[in-house]
Amino acid sequence: MNPTIALDAICAQVDPELFFPGRGDHASSRRAKSICASCPARRACLAEALALEDGADKSHRYGIRGGCTPRERAALARVDLGSPA
Numbered sequence: 001m002n003p004t005i006a007l008d009a010i011c012a013q014v015d016p017e018l019f020f021p022g023r024g025d026h027a028s029s030r031r032a033k034s035i036c037a038s039c040p041a042r043r044a045c046l047a048e049a050l051a052l053e054d055g056a057d058k059s060h061r062y063g064i065r066g067g068c069t070p071r072e073r074a075a076l077a078r079v080d081l082g083s084p085a
């Protein structure tokens, strides 16, 4: 995470494990996403994640970033690239 984002990152104030929920741990995922929803760095965080994960499929994306799960970011990346879903 770049230093500018890190200054505003709400996730820096909570247990980081929350942002890496296990498979099927929907409660943790929802909680992390709700924290992201009020984070002032959300847009920049999501843009950074999409750039860093450039072209990766969902199995090579990790954790909740910018309010999105790996699957959601993979879908956003496909839309950004104009590829079929």
Ligand code: SF4
Binding pocket: 005, 008, 009, 010, 011, 012, 019, 035, 036, 037, 039, 040, 041, 042, 043, 045, 046, 064, 065, 066, 067
């Ligand atoms: S949007 Fe979420 S993951 Fe990104 S910096 Fe904010 S709290 Fe952390």
